[in-house]
Amino acid sequence: MVSDDLAWCADAGHLAPTLQAALDDWARTEPLLRLLATDLEHGVIPRDRFHERKADAPLPRAYQWADGSAYVNHVELVRKARRAEMPESFWTDPLMYQGGSDEMLAPRDPIPLADEAWGCDLEAEIVIVTDDVPRGVSREDALDHIKLVGLVNDVSLRNLIPAELGKGFGFVQSKPASALSPVFATPDALGDAWADGRLSGVLNVDLNGQPFGRADAGVDMTFDFGTLVAHLAKTRNLGAGSIIGSGTVSNRDADGGPGRPVDRGGKGYSCLAEVRTVETILDGAAATPFLKAGDTVRIWMEDVRGRSIFGAIEQTVSAA
Amino acid sequence: MVSDDLAWCADAGHLAPTLQAALDDWARTEPLLRLLATDLEHGVIPRDRFHERKADAPLPRAYQWADGSAYVNHVELVRKARRAEMPESFWTDPLMYQGGSDEMLAPRDPIPLADEAWGCDLEAEIVIVTDDVPRGVSREDALDHIKLVGLVNDVSLRNLIPAELGKGFGFVQSKPASALSPVFATPDALGDAWADGRLSGVLNVDLNGQPFGRADAGVDMTFDFGTLVAHLAKTRNLGAGSIIGSGTVSNRDADGGPGRPVDRGGKGYSCLAEVRTVETILDGAAATPFLKAGDTVRIWMEDVRGRSIFGAIEQTVSAA
Numbered sequence: 001m002v003s004d005d006l007a008w009c010a011d012a013g014h015l016a017p018t019l020q021a022a023l024d025d026w027a028r029t030e031p032l033l034r035l036l037a038t039d040l041e042h043g044v045i046p047r048d049r050f051h052e053r054k055a056d057a058p059l060p061r062a063y064q065w066a067d068g069s070a071y072v073n074h075v076e077l078v079r080k081a082r083r084a085e086m087p088e089s090f091w092t093d094p095l096m097y098q099g100g101s102d103e104m105l106a107p108r109d110p111i112p113l114a115d116e117a118w119g120c121d122l123e124a125e126i127v128i129v130t131d132d133v134p135r136g137v138s139r140e141d142a143l144d145h146i147k148l149v150g151l152v153n154d155v156s157l158r159n160l161i162p163a164e165l166g167k168g169f170g171f172v173q174s175k176p177a178s179a180l181s182p183v184f185a186t187p188d189a190l191g192d193a194w195a196d197g198r199l200s201g202v203l204n205v206d207l208n209g210q211p212f213g214r215a216d217a218g219v220d221m222t223f224d225f226g227t228l229v230a231h232l233a234k235t236r237n238l239g240a241g242s243i244i245g246s247g248t249v250s251n252r253d254a255d256g257g258p259g260r261p262v263d264r265g266g267k268g269y270s271c272l273a274e275v276r277t278v279e280t281i282l283d284g285a286a287a288t289p290f291l292k293a294g295d296t297v298r299i300w301m302e303d304v305r306g307r308s309i310f311g312a313i314e315q316t317v318s319a320a
Numbered sequence: 321m322v323s324d325d326l327a328w329c330a331d332a333g334h335l336a337p338t339l340q341a342a343l344d345d346w347a348r349t350e351p352l353l354r355l356l357a358t359d360l361e362h363g364v365i366p367r368d369r370f371h372e373r374k375a376d377a378p379l380p381r382a383y384q385w386a387d388g389s390a391y392v393n394h395v396e397l398v399r400k401a402r403r404a405e406m407p408e409s410f411w412t413d414p415l416m417y418q419g420g421s422d423e424m425l426a427p428r429d430p431i432p433l434a435d436e437a438w439g440c441d442l443e444a445e446i447v448i449v450t451d452d453v454p455r456g457v458s459r460e461d462a463l464d465h466i467k468l469v470g471l472v473n474d475v476s477l478r479n480l481i482p483a484e485l486g487k488g489f490g491f492v493q494s495k496p497a498s499a500l501s502p503v504f505a506t507p508d509a510l511g512d513a514w515a516d517g518r519l520s521g522v523l524n525v526d527l528n529g530q531p532f533g534r535a536d537a538g539v540d541m542t543f544d545f546g547t548l549v550a551h552l553a554k555t556r557n558l559g560a561g562s563i564i565g566s567g568t569v570s571n572r573d574a575d576g577g578p579g580r581p582v583d584r585g586g587k588g589y590s591c592l593a594e595v596r597t598v599e600t601i602l603d604g605a606a607a608t609p610f611l612k613a614g615d616t617v618r619i620w621m622e623d624v625r626g627r628s629i630f631g632a633i634e635q636t637v638s639a640a
Contacts, residue, residue: 061383061559062383063381063382063383063421063422064420064421064422066420066492069489087487090487095487095489096489096492097418097489097492098417098418098419098420098490098492099418100384100386100418100556101383101384101421102383102384102557102558102559102561102562103556103557103559112455114455114555118555135432135434136434160555165488166407166488167410168485168486168488169415169416169417169485169490169491170417170418170488170489170490170491171418171489171490172386172417172418172551172552173551173554173555174555176455176555176556177556177557231492231493232492232493235434235438235477235480235493235494235496236420236423236496236497237423238422238423239381239422239423241422242422
């Protein structure tokens with residue numbers, strides 16, 4: 001259990017040995033964990049300094065990771081770069097893929113990259129975690145099953161994607177392990193920033209120490225998380241601990257055109273594919289390269305007081 | 321731990337609380353489990369009757385379920401029915417999709433089906449389970465990471481598939497929960513039937529009590545399990561307990577044409593889509609309907625002595 005200011009932590013092992021175990025029995029564990037959180041905030045129990053750089057992923061492996069594409073602006077832009085038409089139905093029927101969940105990287109884990117020709121990209125996204133969700137759940141009821149909120153870096157190998165999408169069976173090799181933020185928060189802890197199944201606020205992305213993305217996660221999110229959960233659960237139950245992603249956060253530019261870089265007054269990008277697309281649209285060719293060994297990616301959000309909410313995902317690409 | 325004849329079982333909880341826990345630490349648990357198995361066969365430890373109908377799935381939830389399409393004959397036939405061309409690369413580059421693994425049905429669980437218009441189908445397949453597999457593993461080394469072998473009924477909602485494949489992101493709603501066989505076996509326990517990453521023997525499928533499929537799993541398997549594991553692990557590690565499927569088992573007819581039904585001397589089919597395809601090719605239209613409430617599916621394999629190897633998957637479709 002981590003304090004709201006991410007400065008302190010307390011052992012919760014007596015309530016549940018793992019976060020998965022807590023989610024398996026959330027009705028019992030949630031009130032106990034809340035009491036522990038209150039005690040931790042008041043400093044009335046033994047506590048240790050929390051060092052987010054030492055944190056593992058909240059769920060180092062999960063029974064499910066499914067990623068939506070709720071920011072349809074992103075989908076439209078990336079398709080444009082591939083010269084692929086975007087069906088009109090993408091505005092009403094969520095795109096979603098089943099991801100590998102057997103290894104979720106820790107927030108400071110390197111991004112292993114055996115071949116730079118694969119076109120390694122980051123994707124900064126919001127994720128939620130559910131308890132058990134019944135098959136056929138409505139969008140409204142699905143909202144009640146959202147127990148935790150956090151961040152993910154959904155690493156993508158862009159140059160492997162066209163061939164895999166061409167096969168129609170989704171991503172296998174083109175989506176290696178994703179990294180989770182050090183801390184996940186309950187929706188109520190997010191205050192007004194969490195409303196109607198969406199998280200508002202700037203999703204900060206720095207690339208090699210420079211501001212790269214400053215999009216607002218609450219803007220241009222066509223499908224809220226309730227809709228995404230209901231979409232996934234249409235034909236099957238979802239097990240507790242299911243992680244569901246928003247897809248790459250992406251805002252339209254103020255004039256409705258493709259987004260501008262942060263250093264030109266825009267909100268920037270949450271993945272390289274998008275800046276490369278904008279460059280292609282504006283200049284005829286992509287100039288920003290994909291990630292290479294030594295590149296660093298930093299992803300985080302702050303609350304209205306400027307405090308880090310989930311801690312930072314901070315990864316360096318490693319030739320391995 | 322279940323005896324080879326599936327008649328007896330013994331508690332293995334003192335060695336590992338779950339099969340997942342055993343796989344997490346297989347180097348330590350495997351020799352202990354083997355000793356337990358020997359003691360069980362010799363009847364020198366407390367044992368109970370094993371009732372496969374009471375068995376849960378060996379992994380009721382798993383951290384990964386990825387399904388190949390190793391029987392390319394099946395892929396070619398199903399595509400033919402959809403009037404979709406099959407790229408030549410499908411003979412050399414495995415098709416594979418990431419499936420939902422948060423709920424693996426027990427072998428006797430009903431198949432819940434809210435809407436018969438979804439076109440519910442069975443798919444009888446072989447699965448293997450790995451321990452931890454390192455990224456970039458070779459096909460040969462991958463074979464050593466195959467620790468268990470079993471069966472799956474990979475339930476599919478055929479009428480939801482074309483729209484999802486059209487989106488390119490793979491299966492989400494069109495692949496509800498799959499059911500596993502009551503027992504998984506180690507490769508060496510399969511004797512000569514397991515060789516070169518393939519399991520030989522007839523995969524029996526009965527539909528409503530009538531023989532429906534009698535294909536040999538060792539025949540026409542274009543990609544062996546070592547190749548499938550290596551394909552999945554090309555860009556990422558695989559966590560212990562990853563379940564990897566063969567895809568629907570399918571044999572060519574002796575004359576090279578589409579397979580004939582069992583009652584016409586053929587090897588039949590391991591899914592309804594295939595018989596419907598053959599009917600379409602031969603008669604111009606599919607005659608066999610998809611599954612409806614009350615239909616029963618039975619899937620099992622026998623060893624050379626006619627003993628059930630993995631127990632039977634036996635499911636009834638339930639309107640729910």
